[in-house]
Amino acid sequence: MLMLLISVNSKEQPGITLISAALLLSVVSMFKYLTHKADWAGISHWLLIIGTLITLGNIFVILQDVNMMTVQIIILIIIFSFYMLGYRWGIAYSLANLLPTLGFLLLQHETSYIIDFKPEKFDQSTIIICVFANFILTIFVIGHFYNAFIANIRQLKSVSDEQAQLNRKLELAMQKAEKSTHAKSEFLSTMSHEIRTPLNAVIGMTNLLLMNNPRGDQKENLDILKFSAGNLLSIVNDVLDFNKIESGKVAFENIRIDLPELLNNICGGFIIKAEEKGLLFKLDVDSRLKNKVFFGDPTRITQIIFNLVSNAIKFTQQGNVWVRATCVEDRHNTSTVLFSVKDTGIGIAQNNLEAIFEPFAQENITVTRQYGGTGLGLAIVKRLLELQGLQLNVNSKPGVGSEFSFQMEFDVSTEVIEPVEAPKPLPDANDLSYLQVLIAEDNIVNVMLMKKLLSKWKITPTIAENGALAVQKLQYGNFDIVLMDLQMPVMDGFEAAREIRKLVDPKKANTPIIALTASALFDIQEQVYESGMNNYVSKPFKPEDLFEKMQALVSIAS
Ligand code: ADP
Numbered sequence: 001m002l003m004l005l006i007s008v009n010s011k012e013q014p015g016i017t018l019i020s021a022a023l024l025l026s027v028v029s030m031f032k033y034l035t036h037k038a039d040w041a042g043i044s045h046w047l048l049i050i051g052t053l054i055t056l057g058n059i060f061v062i063l064q065d066v067n068m069m070t071v072q073i074i075i076l077i078i079i080f081s082f083y084m085l086g087y088r089w090g091i092a093y094s095l096a097n098l099l100p101t102l103g104f105l106l107l108q109h110e111t112s113y114i115i116d117f118k119p120e121k122f123d124q125s126t127i128i129i130c131v132f133a134n135f136i137l138t139i140f141v142i143g144h145f146y147n148a149f150i151a152n153i154r155q156l157k158s159v160s161d162e163q164a165q166l167n168r169k170l171e172l173a174m175q176k177a178e179k180s181t182h183a184k185s186e187f188l189s190t191m192s193h194e195i196r197t198p199l200n201a202v203i204g205m206t207n208l209l210l211m212n213n214p215r216g217d218q219k220e221n222l223d224i225l226k227f228s229a230g231n232l233l234s235i236v237n238d239v240l241d242f243n244k245i246e247s248g249k250v251a252f253e254n255i256r257i258d259l260p261e262l263l264n265n266i267c268g269g270f271i272i273k274a275e276e277k278g279l280l281f282k283l284d285v286d287s288r289l290k291n292k293v294f295f296g297d298p299t300r301i302t303q304i305i306f307n308l309v310s311n312a313i314k315f316t317q318q319g320n321v322w323v324r325a326t327c328v329e330d331r332h333n334t335s336t337v338l339f340s341v342k343d344t345g346i347g348i349a350q351n352n353l354e355a356i357f358e359p360f361a362q363e364n365i366t367v368t369r370q371y372g373g374t375g376l377g378l379a380i381v382k383r384l385l386e387l388q389g390l391q392l393n394v395n396s397k398p399g400v401g402s403e404f405s406f407q408m409e410f411d412v413s414t415e416v417i418e419p420v421e422a423p424k425p426l427p428d429a430n431d432l433s434y435l436q437v438l439i440a441e442d443n444i445v446n447v448m449l450m451k452k453l454l455s456k457w458k459i460t461p462t463i464a465e466n467g468a469l470a471v472q473k474l475q476y477g478n479f480d481i482v483l484m485d486l487q488m489p490v491m492d493g494f495e496a497a498r499e500i501r502k503l504v505d506p507k508k509a510n511t512p513i514i515a516l517t518a519s520a521l522f523d524i525q526e527q528v529y530e531s532g533m534n535n536y537v538s539k540p541f542k543p544e545d546l547f548e549k550m551q552a553l554v555s556i557a558s
């Protein structure tokens with residue numbers, strides 16, 4: 001339209017210029033109005049009708065001729081009609097423009113239409129036939145392009161529709177899976193926690209009975225009870241731990257470790273077990289690892305080595321079990337240590353070497369029957385190492401033995417460990433009757449247990465059934481130490497500890513607090529210190545542990 005306007009304007013025909021300008025204006029406003037409604041088929045029809053009218057008006061009224069600009073408009077109409085309205089409308093608008101144009105050309109020129117193939121110069125009839133043939137070709141090409149284009153778009157659309165549907169299905173399935181995993185892990189943690197609480201009481205009571213100088217036969221029964229309850233507890237702990245690792249909630253500590261001492265402590269308990277089975281237990285620690293301060297996570301290292309050694313002893317009937325720690329690389333402030341646990345036990349078949357790392361998987365049903373276990377130990381070890389970017393290697397031959405090993409890099413401090421002087425024992429180590437102890441605990445069985453335990457050390461504790469009461473009692477009473485359960489109604493142990501630390505009286509605000517945690521889980525320990533408590537014992541705790549920690553804290557405070 002704009003081109004038409006410029007063209008007629010240059011011919012100095014003010015009347016026609018005016019009509020063209022009005023037409024342009026109406027086309028623009030129509031376009032604006034129609035695009036506002038966004039009905040693309042309607043808009044296209046409107047534009048094509050206006051375009052056709054302009055072409056025909058141009059040919060029959062304004063110019064009374066077919067010039068290049070008219071031809072261009074017709075080509076535009078053909079292309080536009082095909083792409084915007086489809087094949088049928090494309091043909092219709094093309095014919096609506098072409099037939100009158102061709103008619104006009106034919107009427108204008110009445111001579112013969114036989115093409116002279118050796119013309120001196122093109123005559124009008126040749127041009128008409130060429131133009132006509134060009135138009136037919138244009139319609140043909142555009143028609144085909146259009147069909148291919150639309151077919152492609154439809155195909156693409158159906159593929160992307162299918163993909164979108166699949167994606168939605170996948171998303172729903174993932175959401176469902178996530179929900180059910182979450183529900184499963186919630187269920188496991190709740191169940192494990194619920195089982196741990198009464199189990200703690202069983203173990204605690206057994207410990208108390210064992211402290212009461214039982215008869216020989218009673219001691220035997222109590223030992224079995226203690227062993228079985230301990231076993232059950234370790235299964236529950238494994239489930240809880242695995243669950244936690246799977247949900248990615250494990251954080252690793254980076255604290256000072258005396259590696260040889262840590263290994264000694266881990267293996268100490270196993271030496272007796274191995275001897276009972278007639279096995280030779282050997283712990284080899286590289287001399288380059290001695291007298292150095294390593295930084296790492298002792299809890300997790302213990303868990304890994306403990307699982308591997310306990311398997312080695314469990315699956316070995318005769319021969320040896322070795323635990324080795326070798327320094328494979330010693331740099332200025334880092335060291336790489338190779339840990340290996342080797343046995344001469346039943347070994348593992350080559351084709352089962354992958355499966356045994358799956359959770360709840362054991363090599364075969366015979367193993368399950370003969371040795372028991374949950375099949376979680378190696379899954380936990382493998383995942384704990386993987387979370388630190390480490391790999392667990394296994395070398396095993398049925399009937400010959402197995403070796404599990406991994407390398408771990410530690411930050412090393414250059415300072416040398418000074419041998420620590422043993423703390424001097426207090427005058428009467430078993431009499432803490434001078435201590436005023438406040439116990440915050442809501443579970444009646446646990447309260448009973450704690451009372452009995454403390455009575456061994458001649459302590460008569462005061463009980464608060466929840467955190468809020470504990471804060472209150474501490475405020476109005478005189479206490480040397482608080483033993484704080486963590487999960488309590490009204491106010492939990494963490495909150496209560498924070499409240500105590502905020503008390504105005506500095507003596508009361510600084511009262512030593514030992515947390516009684518129901519879980520050995522790692523993040524709880526962090527929270528315990530964060531909330532201002534001084535130490536913790538994980539239920540079921542060894543009475544000596546609690547005794548030592550109480551004594552240490554009270555002697556610091558006094
Ligand atoms: P569990 O010890 O509770 O069965 P684990 O995950 O620790 O579970 O071990 C999985 C399986 O791997 C065991 O059941 C056993 O078949 C095999 N296995 C692990 N350690 C050894 C070993 N030192 N010797 C032989 N087989 C082993």
